[in-house]
Amino acid sequence: MKNELLKIHPSASLRGSVTLPGDKSLSHRALLLAALADGTSHIRNCLKAGVTEAMIECLQSLGVALEIENGAFTGSADLTITAQGMSGLTRPEKPLYCRGSATTLRLLAGVLAAQQFESTLDGNDRLRMRPMDRIVKPLQQKGAVIRTANGNAPLFFSPGRLNPSEHVLSVASAQVKSALLLSGLFTEGKTLVFEPHKSRDHTERMLRILGVPVSEWEEPKKGYAAEVTGPVERIPALDLKLPSDPSSAAFLVVAGLIVPDAELQLQDVCLNPHRTGLLDVLISMGANIRIEPSPDIHGEPTGNLYVKSSTLAASEIRGDTVTRMIDEFPIFAVAATQATGITVISDARELRLKESDRISAVAEELTKMEAKIDTKPDGLIIHGPVSLKGADVDARGDHRLAMSLAVAGLTAQGETTIRGWRVLEDSFPHFPEMLRNLGADVQW
Numbered sequence: 001m002k003n004e005l006l007k008i009h010p011s012a013s014l015r016g017s018v019t020l021p022g023d024k025s026l027s028h029r030a031l032l033l034a035a036l037a038d039g040t041s042h043i044r045n046c047l048k049a050g051v052t053e054a055m056i057e058c059l060q061s062l063g064v065a066l067e068i069e070n071g072a073f074t075g076s077a078d079l080t081i082t083a084q085g086m087s088g089l090t091r092p093e094k095p096l097y098c099r100g101s102a103t104t105l106r107l108l109a110g111v112l113a114a115q116q117f118e119s120t121l122d123g124n125d126r127l128r129m130r131p132m133d134r135i136v137k138p139l140q141q142k143g144a145v146i147r148t149a150n151g152n153a154p155l156f157f158s159p160g161r162l163n164p165s166e167h168v169l170s171v172a173s174a175q176v177k178s179a180l181l182l183s184g185l186f187t188e189g190k191t192l193v194f195e196p197h198k199s200r201d202h203t204e205r206m207l208r209i210l211g212v213p214v215s216e217w218e219e220p221k222k223g224y225a226a227e228v229t230g231p232v233e234r235i236p237a238l239d240l241k242l243p244s245d246p247s248s249a250a251f252l253v254v255a256g257l258i259v260p261d262a263e264l265q266l267q268d269v270c271l272n273p274h275r276t277g278l279l280d281v282l283i284s285m286g287a288n289i290r291i292e293p294s295p296d297i298h299g300e301p302t303g304n305l306y307v308k309s310s311t312l313a314a315s316e317i318r319g320d321t322v323t324r325m326i327d328e329f330p331i332f333a334v335a336a337t338q339a340t341g342i343t344v345i346s347d348a349r350e351l352r353l354k355e356s357d358r359i360s361a362v363a364e365e366l367t368k369m370e371a372k373i374d375t376k377p378d379g380l381i382i383h384g385p386v387s388l389k390g391a392d393v394d395a396r397g398d399h400r401l402a403m404s405l406a407v408a409g410l411t412a413q414g415e416t417t418i419r420g421w422r423v424l425e426d427s428f429p430h431f432p433e434m435l436r437n438l439g440a441d442v443q444w
């Protein structure tokens with residue numbers, strides 16, 4: 001098949017300034033809250049990629065009117081969304097298909113659990129393998145009526161009455177926390193969620209700027225609390241310009257560090273403190289990254305990043321840092337192959353439950369490029385620095401693995417070919433083009 005392979009050759013230099021697509025997590029929340037708002041919302045710089053297209057299609061099936069203003073597939077789009085308020089969604093005629101996006105499915109679950117109509121949430125084969133009990137059980141505890149296929153998608157929702165509830169999560173998860181807080185908007189009384197480490201708090205921040213109070217505190221035994229009180233009668237229409245995605249920025253940050261003569265500027269990146277784990281870790285490893293903060297955008301810290309080629313030293317990562325860089329481990333592993341010493345990642349069992357088993361997949365694919373990586377049940381041990389060798393590698397249906405392998409290819413001797421690379425269109429459709437514009441030798 002034509003264009004089946006992405007081919008990468010080593011790059012001596014990478015230079016330029018880029019604006020990345022809108023943040024994936026913020027785009028999901030903005031779309032969903034706009035679908036519950038009163039009237040017409042405007043979302044600028046919304047991520048326009050596979051995962052948000054899934055959310056857009058699901059919302060259209062729920063009766064929400066969406067217009068994509070600039071139309072072009074640029075990685076971001078300006079959207080106009082017209083909705084009928086908190087009780088304005090309508091019964092979908094067919095199952096809502098979330099492709100491979102757990103964020104889409106889990107956030108929607110929180111809202112569908114509260115509707116007075118039946119609906120079904122489903123996804124692709126990989127999403128059907130990911131654990132959904134983590135949202136289904138607490139939502140059932142609140143009174144939601146949900147049937148599953150053994151704790152996995154598809155999820156079948158029937159009308160139920162939601163009760164106030166308290167949940168103590170065993171693993172920090174912004175998707176689970178957000179699903180519960182969203183269901184709390186439809187619950188008479190309090191919905192309270194504790195998590196052991198604080199995960200990204202975009203839902204809390206966005207609800208607050210829309211005038212919905214969210215209380216947060218910390219308790220010694222139960223952890224970090226987030227609480228909403230419902231029912232919320234009305235959400236005003238949104239008018240938001242979203243900052244760029246730090247998880248997409250991560251690929252260019254690492255490319256800028258490991259390519260020999262590199263100097264990159266990344267504009268308007270979301271710097272929510274629960275997303276900046278990778279930057280903190282890389283800086284502690286000696287990375288030449290300058291962060292220039294700009295004024296907050298709609299309650300989210302934002303800034304420009306300046307990255308230059310660097311010499312890295314190995315690091316140990318565990319605990320809440322894992323939560324703060326949960327999507328960045330595939331690309332972090334590439335950086336660690338170039339760092340002097342042994343990098344150890346622990347407490348990261350969750351990585352086995354993402355788009356791929358990111359512990360095995362990262363180790364196996366980078367080993368094909370002659371990286372020295374051992375796996376543990378809860379993480380990776382990476383020995384560096386090694387001279388990577390170009391190889392024939394596989395994205396395994398995981399957008400973040402595809403882009404990480406492409407960045408590894410920029411420093412590998414010879415040619416790296418990536419099978420199944422188009423999966424990167426799930427979150428960053430213009431990544432290969434952007435790399436090429438910065439001076440990389442990338443072909444497809």
Ligand SMILES: O=C(O)C1=C[C@@H](OP(=O)(O)O)[C@@H](O)[C@H](O)C1
Binds near residue numbers: 024172173174327
């Ligand atoms: O809430 C979100 O937007 C997300 C939360 C994280 O998942 P978990 O909640 O499963 O940790 C992250 O991996 C995902 O890409 C986006």
Ligand SMILES: C=C(OP(=O)(O)O)C(=O)O
Binds near residue numbers: 101102103104327427
């Ligand atoms: C894990 C991810 O997404 P999701 O859980 O939404 O599929 C990701 O984007 O890296």
